[in-house]
Amino acid sequence: AQKITQTQPGMFVQEKEAVTLDCTYDTSDQSYGLFWYKQPSSGEMIFLIYQGSYDEQNATEGRYSLNFQKARKSANLVISASQLGDSAMYFCAMRAVNSNSGYALNFGKGTSLLVTP
Amino acid sequence: DGGITQSPKYLFRKEGQNVTLSCEQNLNHDAMYWYRQDPGQGLRLIYYSQIVNDFQKGDIAEGYSVSREKKESFPLTVTSAQKNPTAFYLCASSILGENQPQHFGDGTRLSIL
Numbered sequence: 347a348q349k350i351t352q353t354q355p356g357m358f359v360q361e362k363e364a365v366t367l368d369c370t371y372d373t374s375d376q377s378y379g380l381f382w383y384k385q386p387s388s389g390e391m392i393f394l395i396y397q398g399s400y401d402e403q404n405a406t407e408g409r410y411s412l413n414f415q416k417a418r419k420s421a422n423l424v425i426s427a428s429q430l431g432d433s434a435m436y437f438c439a440m441r442a443v444n445s446n447s448g449y450a451l452n453f454g455k456g457t458s459l460l461v462t463p
Numbered sequence: 464d465g466g467i468t469q470s471p472k473y474l475f476r477k478e479g480q481n482v483t484l485s486c487e488q489n490l491n492h493d494a495m496y497w498y499r500q501d502p503g504q505g506l507r508l509i510y511y512s513q514i515v516n517d518f519q520k521g522d523i524a525e526g527y528s529v530s531r532e533k534k535e536s537f538p539l540t541v542t543s544a545q546k547n548p549t550a551f552y553l554c555a556s557s558i559l560g561e562n563q564p565q566h567f568g569d570g571t572r573l574s575i576l
Contacts, residue, residue: 350505379561391506391553391567398562437505441561448513449494449559450521453505 348373350438350454357459359428366413367423367457369438375399378440380421381451382412385435394436397421428461435459465490469554469568475576476541476548484539484571486554492566493559495537499523500551500570509552512537513559541573549574 349372359365371380382394397405397412405412413422425432435458439451467488476482488495494513498506508521512531526545531537537556541548551572555565 377561381564383567389551389553389570389572391555391565393564393566396562396564439506448511448519449557449561449563449565450496450508450511451506451565453498453507455503455505 348375348378348440348452350440350452352438352454352457354457355455357457359425359459359461361428361430361461361463363428364424364426365428365459367425367436367438367459368420369422369454370418370420371438371440372419373440380412380414381439381441382410382421382423383437383439384432385437385456387434391437395423425459430461430463433459433461467554467556467566467568469552469571471571472569474571474573476573477576479543481540481542482573484541484552484554484573486537486539486568487535488537488556488566488568489535490556490566491534492556493534494557495531496555496557496565497521497527497529497537497539498553498555500553506553509539 351370378399380397384392395407395410409426411424435456437456438454470485496511497509510529512518528540554568557565
């Protein structure tokens, strides 16, 4: 069974600073994918970034980057130059290729990020 | 614009009543999913479908039913057997593939009257 753990229920960061949101996972699968989503207070889930288990480079998408440490089973999201609009819930999610849930995602409980002026 | 449309945005259910949440996508995605979100919890999978006329139970399927008669549509019925239906329901779709992200609708908030 897969498990995603996000140990930080809430985080604060000052505008223009960088912040790291932690995510660790547990799986016995060799091939899997890791996703990060942002959920503003309005409720929609916004896809941010993807990392495959066999990708050698850390994924980057604009101000978002993923610090992937496979041996430690961690996939931390780094947001650089935080903006007020980054205030939201952030979810780490995982999909295993051999999952018995098709291509569904297994989500962590999320981290609430508040960006202050 | 391509996307996923969920309706209604807010829904109230009376005791003993079945209600249906709509989910429509025009992204031509094969796979569709329903998740439930409770406060302080992540998303939990209710049902998913990878092809028309076929669907599979997720982790918390009891008290729910779905259908997939068209590729574009994946409605979720919350039956009277679901004793604690108050939650935020999210529908998603994706291309089949391990590296394909899921795209989500704006959600439906269901409450008990």
